[in-house]
Amino acid sequence: MGLFTRRKLAEEKKDESQKIKSSKSLSENIGLVKKYLKDCDDIVYKEFRVGLEQKLEFTLVYTDGMIDRDFIVDSVLGELMIHAREVPPDPPQLKDKLFELVRYGAIPSVEIKEIDNLDDAVLAILTGDVILFMDGIEKLLVIGAKGWPTRGVSEPSTESVIKGPRDGFTETYRFNTALVRRRIRDPKLKLKQMQIGRRSCTDIGIMYIEDIAMESLVEEVQRRLKTIDIDAILESGYIEELIEDNSFSLFPQVKFTERPDKVAAALLEGRVVIMVDNTPFAIIVPVTVTSFFQAAEDYYIRWLPATILRLLRYIAGVVTLIAPATYIAVTAYHPGILPSELVLSIAAAREGVPFPAVIEALIMEITFELLREAGVRLPVLIGGVVGIVGGLVIGQAAVEAGIVSPIMVIIVAVTAIASFSIPDYAFSNAFRLFRFLLIFSAGFLGLYGMILMILLILGHMAKLKSFGVPYLSPFVSFVSSDMKDTVPRLPLFLMRKRPLQTVRDKIRLVNNRHLINQLEADAEASNKRRDNSDKK
Amino acid sequence: MIKNNDIISPYQISMIVIMTMIGASAFHFVHDAVARSGNDGWIVVGIYGLLNIVAAWLLISLNVRFPGKTFPEYIQEIIGVIPGKIVTIIFIAYIAIITAYEVREFTEVAKMFLLPRTPTEIIMLTLILTCVYVVRGGVECVGRIVEITFPLVFIPFFLILLAGITNLELTNIFPLFRDMPNKFINMAPDIPHAFFGIEYLLFYIGFMGKPQKAYKPVTLGLLFVTGFYVLITFIGITAFGADAVPKYIWPLLSYIRDINIPGLFLERLDGVALAIWVITVFTTIITGYFIISYSFSKVIGTKEHKQYVLPMVTVIFYLALQPDGLAQLYDWGNIMFKYVSGVFMYLLPILLLIITVIGKRGGSRNEKA
Structure with a gap:
């Protein structure tokens, strides 16, 4: 044996x-x-x-x-x-x-x-x-005398913030758990360890807060992790693929993060975090669609700008999904929707373009995706060249050669920028792919096809669940107190309850704002008294 | 993990009521309402809407006697297994026809306003197949999609209606309250058409954990629907005048088409409104479609309904192709909704309720358990 x-x-x-x-x-x-x-x-x-x-x-x-x-x-x-x-x-x-x-x-x-x-x-x-x-x-x-070469704690490169802590996870499991423990000094914060991978024996840690996370959720995570029988776990992506609910969905059903503060926040919301050795990416489950539009910084700046920025992100999500498709549907099928001057200027811009709008959009979108893919893996030194090739050669030259219309270039550019504003990489990937599906359906059946495709996507999201939590919640299975941290980010003192539905200790904050005024009044009163006694 | 499959929340019930009732017919409804009741159409609709709430309560009280059971299950308890199955099959046929009618009606509207050169069959098939995907997800998926699409439809739609507010001429509603009894009687046959969908509750309330909780959401849902019909009828009357409305097939769309706000990015809003309207038609179809496949599986006696969803496409597609054109569709629809719908919406539930109460079924059984 x-x-x-x-x-x-x-x-x-x-x-x-x-x-x-x-x-x-x-x-x-x-x-x-x-x-x-x-x-x-x-x-x-x-x-x-x-x-x-x-x-x-x-x-x-x-x-x-x-x-x-x-x-x-x-x-x-x-x-x-x-x-x-x-x-x-x-x-x-x-x-x-x-x-x-x-x-x-x-x-x-x-x-x-x-x-x-x-x-x-x-x-x-x-x-x-x-x-x-x-x-x-x-x-x-x-x-125990472990001492291999490690990378120091440094700022996470995929989730940088302007305001907020700058420490990020590293490849060493023990450092990572320590970074989280440092943020929550609660004996109820549990860390269950196991080793997965017959050959790699990778350390996996399940972190949760005992009296917040649902027991059934923790058990389910453990049960799913125990089913894994693989030779090696090289990255948390392996774990994701082996435990997620639907492997054939384009939408990510777990959330990765490099930030210990995000992990701590997730734990406090009753989620379970899976830490994996040898990777700086921790897994957060369960997730809903709203968590992919939340950035860590939303909670570190004041609520009003945070809400506006988040709204912007949702708009960006919609734009990146439907902008090219809408252009195709409107120009090819329903030019009557637009004012006549706009129709004329679009028609003038498209004059001489030999392709139908769908092909035009596909050419530009695929070119853009190519540029992006090329840029990701290039060394920084050559990266600038991609920009020049993309911007000048393909953008400008294609327009001047009459292959695509300038409006198409604008649409692709706006779409691209919008897609970068979605904070989560995996989620924006899903949107990138759905964008192409929408382009096809708009080319096939105009606005009607577009709406059908959106309904199909929505239907798919309605079917999805992440560890028993509907993916679209809290928009579905409506709980009004959960809406406070979705599109808007209401002031902290109004978010009295933890947002996830599956928590036990519901109250996260007692609103004591009124005490501040009380204290001021008290201070004033005591000052007066002191003044009086001084006079005496 | 929390496996709450096959449970829908009270909130989702009211969304199901709203999204089922308001469907493709809303465009044509204004025409009917004003043709029958003239300038008082909006008041008559409102009162009939309130009456429908009472009807819905009766329906719920039937459901309350059989908690956790849907129509095909409890009807077998009330009138016996074989008669129950026969009634269920007739019910399925009726809902299939209604669903097909909705598909065809929307297809005709879409063809007229959105896709004049696309073949009818393509529009219909794509719509039905999209529905198939959602219906296969089960009642939970139906509930969620209805819930998420509600704001997507009504927020932009109300904004569009609001945009045309300058086109309204409020004096058109006068004179009020002339010849009311006749107006009520004239409108009566058209009411089942507007409020069809309460019979769907016979099926959906069974998926709620506690049917007693259905009263409030159903009432709220019906109030919304009634308010919506009153609003669009009111808009139709004030925009065109009671005499002119019957001349339009889809007065609401014509009203939206006339909206023209200088400086607005979009010139004609009817395309946009219709694109949004696809969603309500879609939800009307999926709620019916789910009942068809689910009840069918209950009649056959299988646990899952999924495998029947795709074959049902042929039935609905075939039915939807039968009318030769819009005129025939509306003729047949009139017959259907005037003479058949009422039976399923009001007569059947009340009959069942009487049998249940007299025969003391349902409740006593429940006590034993």
């Missing part, structure tokens, strides 16, 4: 006996470990002797590059090899309590635990822990 199968079996049966026990003999243990880790040349076996008489044989095993060498040299090797000699030998005690001495008395590490099987030991070695094998003792010590 291989290592993975055994580990899986042990997990399924909750039976530790499946694992291979370590023996008392050091050489036997090391031999077995070496057999497992054959041809893994980055594993280091550091043998050393301890004690005044140098009779105790110890071995440290670790993966090179994944541990903090300084710590091991100072706190493990230094303590055991040098300081242990300074202690006068006390043979009977040593013999009986060698393990306890080392475990509790010798190694000044915060993270130390004992195990008794080689399967866990090998996993720990590959995780970046150091294993201490001692001759004559069955138990093994796992010393």
Whole structure:
């Protein structure tokens, strides 16, 4: 039986006996470990002797590059090899309590635990822990000394804000959970850990606040995560695809974020957050359509500008979805809707354009998508060239050559800008694709076709659910208090209840605004009193 | 997880009432109302609307006796399994015809104003197939789509109506209250046409957790519908005068077409209004369509209704193709709504209610459980 199968079996049966026990003999243990880790040349076996008489044989095993060498040299090797000699030998005690001495008395590490099987030991070695094998003792010590190269906490590049915290998640799972814990110092904030991926053994953490998130939601998330049986989880996108409700929908049914403040806010709304090791993107579930139009900054600036900006974003969403399609429908099918002067100027601009409006729109939209795709993966230095090619060569030259009309160029440009204003990347991708569907339907049946396609999209959204929550809520299953944080962002003191429907502890804020006036009045009164007493 | 499939909220019930009743016929309704009742049409409509609320209450009180059950389920309890199935099948046929009528009527309007050169069949098929997608999603999906489309339709539509306010001539409504009894009697046959849709409640209230909660939303929904009809009839009368309205087939569209605001980006609003109107027709069709496929599955005795949705397209498509043109469609529609609708909307529920009350069915059964 291989290592993975055994580990899986042990997990399924909750039976530790499946694992291979370590023996008392050091050489036997090391031999077995070496057999497992054959041809893994980055594993280091550091043998050393301890004690005044140098009779105790110890071995440290670790993966090179994944541990903090300084710590091991100072706190493990230094303590055991040098300081242990300074202690006068006390043979009977040593013999009986060698393990306890080392475990509790010798190694000044915060993270130390004992195990008794080689399967866990090998996993720990590959995780970046150091294993201490001692001759004559069955138990093994796992010393936590992880120290691999990491990126420091830096500003998230995909979700930057003007006002707000600048820290973002990194690739290290433990840093990420700490960033969230720092924001919510509540014992009810729970973090359940598990490992997913037969080969990668990636750390996955489920975070939720116990008395806010619905129990059933947390259970459902755990249940879905447990169904995953895959070789490796390289990014949280893997998790998304394996647990989302509808894999064939264009709409994202989970939300990714790099921002710890967003995660904290989601937790406080009763959502569940899934943290994945090796990626700065955490997963938030469940989500509704409104969460994709919310930016972190909405809550850090005053509510009135925030509402207006959010309204702008919704308008941008509509524009990016229907602008080219409307142009096609109106010019090709219903020019009567427009004032005659406008019709004339559009007709004049389109004079000499050899294609119907649909083809014209498709040419320009596809060109734009090409430019965008090319720009995303190019190094910054070449990126500027794409702008020149796009702006000058394709835009201007295409108009001058009479292939597309200038109005079409304007429409595509407006659409593009609008699509960049949707804060969520995955969601704006969905809108990009639906835009093409709308262009086709408008070309086929005019405004009527457009409306049918919009109804189809709406129908699809009405069917969708994200972890049991209707995707279109709170617009459907209408709860008026939930509407306070949708298109408008009302002042905080009015949002007394948590927005998600599936929460237990509903009240998030007690409106004490009236106390401010009260305090002022009190202060004034006390001032007066003091004045009076001064006079006396 | 919270699996609340097959449950609709009270709010969604009132949306279903509104979006079902207000459909393609609203454009033509003004014509009928004014032709029958002249310049008092709007008052007569309003009073009939209030009467319909009472009818709806009777209907709900039937449903309350069978909580959690829809029409095809409880009718078998009231009059027996086989007669129940037969009545259900007749009901299905009736709703299929109404749905087909709506499809065809809208197609004719759309052909006239939006797509003059597109074949009728294409317009109809695309509309029906779009509905199929939503209906397959089940009653929850129907409820949600009705809920989300309501503001999408009525906010822009009221804005458009508001834009033409300068075209109204308020003196056209005078003289008031002349010859009211005759006006009421004349209008009566047209009422089922305007308010068809309350019989749909026989099906939809069964999907509510507590049918007793249906009274308020249904009343609110019907008040909205009544208000809407009063408004458009009033607009028709004041815009054209009671004598001129019957000369238009779709007075409301003509009114919108006449709106011309200097400086407005759009010149003719009827295209826009119609494009928005697609949505209400769509919702009217899906609420009917869902009943057809759902009841059919109940008659056959299967759990799921999904598999019957697509085959039903042929039935509705075939029915919708039968009239030769608009004139024939309206002739047949008149017969249908005057003589048949009333049976299903008022007679049948009241009969069932009487049988239930006398036979003490439903309620007693519920107590045991």
